[in-house]
Amino acid sequence: MTRPGSSSPFVSDVPAAAAVSAWLDACREAGCPDRLDPVRVPVGDALGRVTAEPVWATRSSPAADLAAMDGIAVRSVETHGASPTTPKLLAPGQYVVVDTGDPAPDGFDAVVMREHVHYEGEAAEIMAAVPPYQHVRSIGEDVSAGELLLPEGHRMRPVDIASAAAAGAIDVVVRRRPRVAVIPTGDEIVAVGSEPEHGEILDTNSMMLVAQAKEAGCEAWATEIEPDDVERIGAAVRAAAAEADLVVVVAGSSAGRDDYTAGVVADLGVLAVHGVAVRPGHPVVLGVVGKTPVIGCPGYPVSAALTFDIFAAPLLAGLEGVAPSRRPSVRARLARKLPSVVGMDDWVRVRLGAVHGEVVASPLPRGAGVLTSLVRADGLLRVPAGVEGHHAGEEVSVELLRALPEVERTIVAIGSHDLVLDLAASALRAADPTLSLVSTNVGSLGGLVAVRDGLCHVAGSHLLHPATGKYTLPYLEEMMPGRDLAVVRLVHREQGLIVPPGNPRGVTGLADLAGGRLSYVNRQRGAGTRMLLDHELSRLGVDPGEVQGYAREEPTHLAVAAAVAAGRADCGLGILAAARAFGLDFVPVAKEPYDLVLDVATLDDPLLAPLWALLAAPGFHDSIGALGGYDTTESGARIR
Amino acid sequence: MTRPGSSSPFVSDVPAAAAVSAWLDACREAGCPDRLDPVRVPVGDALGRVTAEPVWATRSSPAADLAAMDGIAVRSVETHGASPTTPKLLAPGQYVVVDTGDPAPDGFDAVVMREHVHYEGEAAEIMAAVPPYQHVRSIGEDVSAGELLLPEGHRMRPVDIASAAAAGAIDVVVRRRPRVAVIPTGDEIVAVGSEPEHGEILDTNSMMLVAQAKEAGCEAWATEIEPDDVERIGAAVRAAAAEADLVVVVAGSSAGRDDYTAGVVADLGVLAVHGVAVRPGHPVVLGVVGKTPVIGCPGYPVSAALTFDIFAAPLLAGLEGVAPSRRPSVRARLARKLPSVVGMDDWVRVRLGAVHGEVVASPLPRGAGVLTSLVRADGLLRVPAGVEGHHAGEEVSVELLRALPEVERTIVAIGSHDLVLDLAASALRAADPTLSLVSTNVGSLGGLVAVRDGLCHVAGSHLLHPATGKYTLPYLEEMMPGRDLAVVRLVHREQGLIVPPGNPRGVTGLADLAGGRLSYVNRQRGAGTRMLLDHELSRLGVDPGEVQGYAREEPTHLAVAAAVAAGRADCGLGILAAARAFGLDFVPVAKEPYDLVLDVATLDDPLLAPLWALLAAPGFHDSIGALGGYDTTESGARIR
Known part of the structure; x- marks a missing residue:
């Protein structure tokens, strides 16, 4: 071969x-x-180019002594003796009115600020003697001819081209691009x-x-x-x-x-x-x-x-001829265990957020085909060839792809996936470009674990508790007894079977999954939708082993819809908005609450204030409504 | 007015x-x-532009299940039972040869890596059963249609435009520039x-x-x-x-x-x-x-x-519609006292260097006309309006203009000014673009103080000790008794009176300064050249008060030469190379050693190794020689 x-x-x-x-x-x-070969370019065109030889000043700047203030140029010796009690009058000729930047006239060696000059007719009255060179910028104060201005191998910035021009450069020798x-x-x-x-x-x-x-x-x-x-x-x-x-x-x-x-x-x-x-x-x-x-x-x-x-x-x-640019790095705490193959440098894309004053890194999907992992990454974590990986909570060094101040303006949501969070991210950003909301989709249960471990600001959850039939709240008691937690309702939403357009197999509900009659595409363990499926199957007396495709897991509603759209399965459980995104049909199964779980203390974090304001805004409720399958009656209400 | x-x-x-x-x-x-108004541009032209609306995926990527490995596509059910002891033969039709990225043929739901396939004639022998979807990239693995890819207000990077294109965007809506x-x-x-x-x-x-x-x-x-x-x-x-x-x-x-x-x-x-x-x-x-x-x-x-x-x-x-870019900042120790006017935000340009593991910030000249202060700055230190300034050694926060890894590759020289240091900076940079040598000119004495306080790697000094007639070494005993210091000879150099071309006043030496017959331009207190002047005047019995222009101080040799070239003084003491830079004449006065002072431990710092190699290189001695007025016989020798 x-x-x-x-x-x-x-x-x-x-x-x-x-x-x-x-x-x-x-x-x-x-x-x-x-x-690369050197080329000569006009200094004004040299922005971003790299010097191929040092730039030496050929001209001093300023090229003459200049007035450093608006006022009058004087000969300092002629001011001797002036004081508030013995002011001195300078006749025209003994002074010259100058503005900042004017050359000091020949023989004039100091400047008196205009605020300190009073005119008596044509004569200028001054109240103080001045030393030589007061308020005078000396020749060469900025740069003297003969000085090294820029070394070879320097990428020219705006200040560099201006400074080179001021020091006499008309063109500069740079590397060819x-x-x-x-x-x-x-x-x-x-x-x-x-x-x-x-x-x-x-x-x-x-x-x-x-x-x-x-x-x-x-x-x-x-x-x-x-x-x-x-x-x-x-x-x-x-x-x-x-x-x-x-x-x-x-x-x-x-x-x-x-x-x-x-x-x-x-x-x-x-x-x-x-x-x-x-x-x-x-x-x-x-x-x-x-x-x-x-x-x-x-x-x-x-x-x-x-x-x-x-x-x-x-x-x-x-x-x-320039040093490769290097990204700054930051120390961050790893949100979860990160295995790595020994023998390979492993470049892991991570999301970063500052939660409770600490930078937290959440690894993104590691597939080489997942370009969105790089789009969404705030940093790169290199696990060197000799290292087997890192344990959860370990401090690691992360190369920054986004500036740290931006990372610090990021609301970190970890948990279940819902399109309303995407919508909120976009609306918050549009109103304040410095604010981001990033959601990492690990399922409801993963989100609650992240809240427990202090790795996120909010967790999106719609986790059905089979024993009580309630959503999310019972888990908080079980997982974090005594913790001071708040729960804010995001929406109610409709879950149902996503089916091809026209529902060709005539799906009526989850009971149809019995006996492997339909092929199904599932969500991962820990996802609220998976929990709902398992609960309903058990209620209907259907053994998961009977469900064809039960083992095939997808991480989001949209991925489920995509699988159905591609004809890989006859149906999958998910939200109406995902079905709509692919032009698919939808067989309602249940209406469920989708909530945000957070520490009570986080409620008052100023970073999150715009989110609460958004959830209260009728315009935002309208936008949610337009997605289809959502009920915003309780949106923004604190339910615990 | x-x-x-x-x-x-x-x-x-x-x-x-x-x-x-x-x-x-x-x-x-x-x-x-x-x-600004939104405009629609082809996605390939959107690099650096800011999204004016969110970018939603309209197409899943991959758009179909794809082989994730080179090998053969199989139906997983047909592999059941295969093992090393019971290999299974798949006939053509039961397998399809696929390369990474090929779509999985209809009905084929897994891939076996080519390394694990042996051919018996046309049949493919496999040694293990495979689960469904092994080595298959699912449709939508990267992005699913309907997913939010980029929010509004996002500046597009290379990965963003590629990802948007993969998700179906042909053009994107961005803000007008x-x-x-x-x-x-x-x-x-x-x-x-x-x-x-x-x-x-x-x-x-x-x-x-x-x-x-x-x-x-x-x-x-x-x-x-x-x-x-x-x-x-x-x-x-x-x-x-x-x-x-x-x-x-x-x-x-x-x-x-x-x-x-x-x-x-x-x-x-x-x-x-x-x-x-x-x-x-x-x-x-x-x-x-x-x-x-x-x-x-x-x-x-x-x-x-x-x-x-x-x-x-x-x-x-x-x-x-994007957040203003913010520079990263770093904590640094202030190299010297920094007074500031209350009531004004004071933006101070600083040089940074990592000395003995600590970032040190040295304020640059603060005049609004000194653009070179911005050219040479590694950072900006804002002293807020309410603060009177900082004391030496105080820790401050500095906005970085140069990346920290570059700052860490900087040899920090503080002390006397000499053109050989400029030449060395340029040569080091040309050989290794990641390496910088920056020298801050504060005079020899200031340099020794900086070594004492751990603020620099090396100090350039040519400080005459009047009592002994020796240079530099006696000061080390006086200022830092018991400290383990090394001294490396940089050059011997000629000091003399810089005079206009043709020496119109017929200057013969420093004795001519007596009685105010000539106007003079001086160096600042603490400069080695000033020390030399004072020593020679005292030896000649000339009172500094007699010297016309004694009070006018300039910070460098080149600034002295510039003043003479501008006709502002008849002469000034400095080095031959400075006279040459301005086409001026030169009346020799003394030959002096110019040395680098450093901690003995710093000698072995790998950062400085290229400097010592350079000082030993004959080619570099030739370059120094070409400046004029230098003797390189002892260059690079350790004299203490």
Whole structure:
């Protein structure tokens, strides 16, 4: 199953640091430039560019002694003897009216502020003697000719270009911008903007990689999408290598049937590394074609993004002669146990929130295909290859993707998933862009555990207590006896069976699940909806073992609806809004309360005040109503 | 001295927060928009733009169940019973070869990794039963149709645009980019690129402000430079207000002879604030013309930069509906006493370094005209209006302008100024872009105090000890008896009198200063060069009181040379390289050693290893030699 030019059918596990140095060695041996050529640009165009030589001042600033105040320029010797009791009159010629920034006239060596001058006709009366150079900015106060203003390897900011211009620079010598070509490959890949057919995948990776390169200060472009054809991919790599300073080939970096990147690189140049001990991102290709470094990056979007971060960004910074930008990090307490594979650097995306004065990190889904985990991440937690993982509550260091002050303005909701929380997040943000509400969906029970452990501000719960038939409240006594907890009603909502449009199997209720007649898609253990299902099945005398698909678990209402929409199941229990989102039909089963659980002390946290105000706003009730299947009569009421 | 349209000849001291809210109130009353209009852009062009409405997923990703591994797709029920002892053969049709990302064929619900498949002819042999959905990525695993992907008010990053595209977005609704017009004013202002004549000032401010606006994501441009003409400035403001979302008028914001901004704004619209209690930046104008906010910002470059930061940036973020970006901050120990005026927020630029494991902040020059203080700053320290200042060693909170990891890669040199340190800084940076050497020039004595107090890694010193005629070493015994200190020779260098080209006054040496025959420019107390002067004058029997200009102090060799070059003094004591930088002549006076003083423990700090390697490199000795006036025979030698 190997194909021409491939060095090995399987990928190796080279540690990331070793992979980088093997790659850079190969680039050096192939004669790749260490730094890009210097170019001369007008100083006004140098924003964001990196100096290729030091910038020395060729002109002092100010270039002459200047008045530092509005007032009159005087000769200090002529003020000697002036005092409030013996004011001195200066005749025109003995003083010159100056404004801030005016050059001190020849021979005039001090300035008296206008507030301290009175005019007697044409004469200026002063009440105090002044020392030489009072309120005078000396020549070179800012910068003297000959001074080093900026070192080589400095990325120019607005103050730098202004300062360089003031110190005499008309243009500056900077590195050429790195050029990055991204080559999307794959028979199944279609351009963004087209409507993908079954089995086709949108080329979002090259859009992302081009954007990452642009953010890093590069010129970047994506080429045409190449099919899985070794000749065409080879030709595309050769052509791109002639144009660019870095070529990124997207997908085909593993060792499967249609994975040509490693072979193409080995054929055209040097394959330095195939496979690094990084997760996600493992099947990475690092090589060089001609004098151009080439990266083959996996098609999983999280892998692609991290491959750029870990391998491309430092190389590009090196070509510009600047240190790779490093994200600040923060110490955080891990919200739950985090296992990790030994032997791989594991890059875990986490959500952060400041709860009760402590930063808490909640790991997000770890699949390489879950790009939304990176969208939603506030930070990256690297579990090094030698570490087996972390236990819950352990303090870890997290690289920040969002600034800490923003993290601190985040209402952390952990628990059951409901669209009303999404709606609230959006409404709060629209009213105050500094405020976020992020909800992590771990089911009602997981939410209550998070409240217990101080890991969230609020937990969304709709957990049926089978013994009492009540929701949520009985669990609080059982799990946190004596704890001072508040419960705020969010909504009542309708749960029901989500079925295909027109209800082709004629589903009438949960009783129809008996005997495996219908295929079902389930929610995970600990989810309120799962609890409702189990309760109802038991009430109806249906054994879960009879239910076809009972073992297939999905984490949200929307994922259940998606499974039904895709024809993978005949029905699944969920909320009306999820059915509507997919244009599906809905067979009502039960109406249930969905509540927010929190510590009583958290009620008065100013961070949450806008949430309570929102829940009381009639306009927001209307928006909830528009989703369908909700009853807002009690929304915002404190029920405990 | 007031002029038409001016509301008051003097500026007030409105606290910054009150100024902002008065300004925003005036904008609201004038009907300025809260948010800019939404526009629809292709998702690939949305990088850096702010969402004007939430982005909901309209398509699930993946849109079908996909193979998550390379291998074969199977029906899980057909694998039941397979084990290492009872392998099972699947005929073609019972399995389909799939690569990662391929859709699972209809009816096939699991994938077996290729590593676990052996082929017997056409049949595939498997050694284990697999559960349903093994190695299958479910439809919607990344995102389900109907899910909220991005809230309103979110600035799009590369992962966001890729994720939005994957979730079905072809274009997204974002805010129009804010438009910022900058109007430079002043009779003395000339465009960058022209050669300024005496009294003319380069228009570096509008270059900087335009760059600041572009960095903030705006479209920005500078108009023509307007002379100090109230009619013309008024016409320019009116025209710009019709085009832009924010107009910034540069200079003329105070209440001097040619300060028209406040009057123009009051005439054309509403003058909300004239003067805020912020230093630098005090004479700021905040108003509104038509429906466009207008800022009048001071001409001092540091004031201009901070005015943008404090007033323009938050307004522009608000127009885009996003939280103003906030810089991370760090706790640092103050290197010296920092007095501050009560009643003004004082924005002090500081250098930062990590010395002996602690972040140390050294205040930079505080003049509003010293733009290099902002260029060199690693952080901003705000001393609030109510605080009188801080004592040395006090812990303060500093807003970071440079990332902390970079600060930690900084060799901190405090002490005497020498160009060789500048040269070393540049060479170290060129070899390793992550490494900085920053030197703060406080004179030799100040450097030794900084070593004593643990505020720097090395101190540059050339301090003559008059009693012994030795340099530096005797002071170490006096100031830090018993301390384990090392001294590394940097260079020997020539000190002499810097005189105009051709030495028109025929200066022969320091004896010529007697009797006030020549005007002199001096260095500050504590500088080694000042010590040398005083020592030599005393040896020659010249009373400092006789020396004309003895009281005029400059902080560096280059500043002394600049003063001589400007004709403000006949001579000044300094190094040959400074004379050369200005094309001046030089009358040798003495050859002196210039040394680096440090704790012995610091010698082995890995951070400093590249510095010691550099001082030993012959190529670097050649570069020093090219400066002129240096002897590198002992460079790099440890002399204590």
